[in-house]
Amino acid sequence: AQRVTQPEKLLSVFKGAPVELKCNYSYSGSPELFWYVQYSRQRLQLLLRHISRESIKGFTADLNKGETSFHLKKPFAQEEDSAMYYCALVPDTGRRALTFGSGTRLQVQP
Amino acid sequence: NAGVTQTPKFQVLKTGQSMTLQCAQDMNHNSMYWYRQDPGMGLRLIYYSASEGTTDKGEVPNGYNVSRLNKREFSLRLESAAPSQTSVYFCASSEGPEYSNQPQHFGDGTRLSIL
Numbered sequence: 323a324q325r326v327t328q329p330e331k332l333l334s335v336f337k338g339a340p341v342e343l344k345c346n347y348s349y350s351g352s353p354e355l356f357w358y359v360q361y362s363r364q365r366l367q368l369l370l371r372h373i374s375r376e377s378i379k380g381f382t383a384d385l386n387k388g389e390t391s392f393h394l395k396k397p398f399a400q401e402e403d404s405a406m407y408y409c410a411l412v413p414d415t416g417r418r419a420l421t422f423g424s425g426t427r428l429q430v431q432p
Numbered sequence: 433n434a435g436v437t438q439t440p441k442f443q444v445l446k447t448g449q450s451m452t453l454q455c456a457q458d459m460n461h462n463s464m465y466w467y468r469q470d471p472g473m474g475l476r477l478i479y480y481s482a483s484e485g486t487t488d489k490g491e492v493p494n495g496y497n498v499s500r501l502n503k504r505e506f507s508l509r510l511e512s513a514a515p516s517q518t519s520v521y522f523c524a525s526s527e528g529p530e531y532s533n534q535p536q537h538f539g540d541g542t543r544l545s546i547l
Binding site for chain 2: 326328331356365366367368371408410417419420421422423424425
C-alpha cells in the first residue's frame with residue numbers, strides 16, 4: 323500500500339525566509355501528487371498538483387521520482403502562508419483516492 | 433457558493449448511540465468521499481463512492497456504513513458509536529476517479545465526540 327510521509331509536524335520561519343516543506347512517498351507505480359492547505363477557519367483546499375507544474379501563491383513543488391519526494395518550496399515566506407499543509411498521493415491503479423500525509427504546520431513569524 | 437455542505441458541525445454522542453452524518457455537494461461531481469482526521473495523523477479514507485449507486489471501502493471502514501442517496505448526497509452512519517470513533521469527519525467530492533488529477537473539494541468537517 324502507498325504511504326506519504328511528512329517528517330516535520332511544525333516548521334517555524336521568519337517572514338522573508340525560504341520555506342521547504344518535505345514530503346516523501348512510497349509507491350511503486352506512477353502516482354499523482356498534490357499539496358493541500360488548510361488556513362485557519364477555512365476548508366481544506368488544493369494548493370497545487372504536480373501534473374500542472376504551476377506556481378500558486380509563490381509555492382512550487384517538483385516531483386522527484388528517484389528520491390520519491392514532492393517537497394513544497396517558497397523562496398520568501400509571508401505571514402499569510404501560516405497554515406496546515408498536507409501532501410497527498412493518488413495511485414495510478416486500484417483505489418484512486420487520496421492518501422494523505424500527517425501534515426506540517428507552517429508558522430511564519432513577523 | 434456552498435460547494436460541499438456537511439451537517440451537523442458538532443455532535444456529542446454516548447457510547448452505543450447511532451447517528452448519521454450528512455453530506456451534499458452542488459458541483460455535479462460523480463465521486464464523493466468520507467475521511468476521518470485524528471490528532472497527529474493525516475486524513476484517512478473511510479468509504480468512497482466513485483459514482484451514483486456505488487460505494488467502496490477505504491482504509492478504515494470498520495464501524496461505519498454509507499449510503500449514496502443520489503448524485504448530490506453521501507451519508508455516513510455510525511450504527512453503534514465507540515469512543516475510538518471520536519474524530520473530525522470530512523466529506524469531499526471530485527469529478528471522478530478517472531480524473532484523479534482533478535482536485536477534491538472538502539466540506540467544513542463534523543467534530544464528533546463519543547463519551
